[in-house]
Amino acid sequence: MPRAHRISALVSAVGVAISVYLLSIRLIGVPAICGPALGPFGGCSKVEASAWSSIGPIPVAAIGVVGSALLLVATIIHARTRREEVLAVWLFAALVGAAVEIGLIAIQAFLIGAWCVWCLLYGSTVLIGAATVISVVRSYARESRDLTRPPR
């Protein structure tokens, strides 16, 4: 598996793990490893208690589980098949995820006024994943140009 795919698969798997953990804190009361000991990043209870921790009845962490799982599956399938359709789905999911994560980080900064270490780590996995898919798309675009260029 190429390096970009390995990085994307790793960060997506970490993203699934973190979002499952955040979801289990919310749904079944698993103890949160967070709090004042983590300094400025220990505001998990404040973030979790905010109106932005769910969209209607759907916890944002549940959307994170689905999103990271989709990125992981798309990465693995593209690494094996190199199909353009799979790359398109992977790019689409990564860009949506990156935009939403930037929004969530802004909400923590400007609306909630607290940082949750797990939310930030999760956001990092999505943003790194988006950077890797963009690098794969750039390589793919270069290869496509080379193939279509007439021989000298």
Place this chain on the structure above:
Amino acid sequence: MELIRRAALSGIVVGVVGVIVLFLANPFSGTPTPSMDEDFTPVAPVLIPAAGLASGHGLGAEDAPVVLTVWTDYQCPICGTWGNGVEPVLYERYITDGELRIEHRHYAFLGEESFTAAVGAECAAGQGKFWAFHSYLFTNQNSENQGAFSAGRLRKIAEASGQDLAIWDTCIADPAVRAEIEADAEEAMSLGITGTPTLVIGDWMESGIPAPEDLYARIDEALGN
């Protein structure tokens, strides 16, 4: 490459729309969900206040020098931690001595069952038994919008907390009570409250549960200690 360009463009558009939806997340968009088992016996709360210490929507002497106002949603797990874990500690530390009163306010935003639970609590308040019902709700929390506060289970909670069921049944069907809960939520938003629990003492306001020593320091400061 055309497919990739379209994916990139639509990804950016959908992402931006997603961010806008998040910023404008409507707290009232919850929908009812299927009931869980109606045949249950509510678990009794740990804290049973002494006679005279639970009145109106509050816990503690009505002339207590410090009033801690707490905005909660009955489905919010951290509010459950507050109600089941922190309130009993504050009760022992400040309330039995007459130093503190906790006043409850509703901020129902996590879905339909948040509203039905709050309506049930208001109807208990009408019978002078708000705090018992309120404590039972937190003790019997069980995930969000999965039926923990279905009509049948709320009625069991009403019975266990000593409500007159005939009066309570009539009350919960009154749309004016629901309107009060919605007005409370609007007031919370107008105060800039963005989550639950939110604690207020005088000019100090904070969302979430502070570290115990920080909360004690706030109360002690308000007491002038």
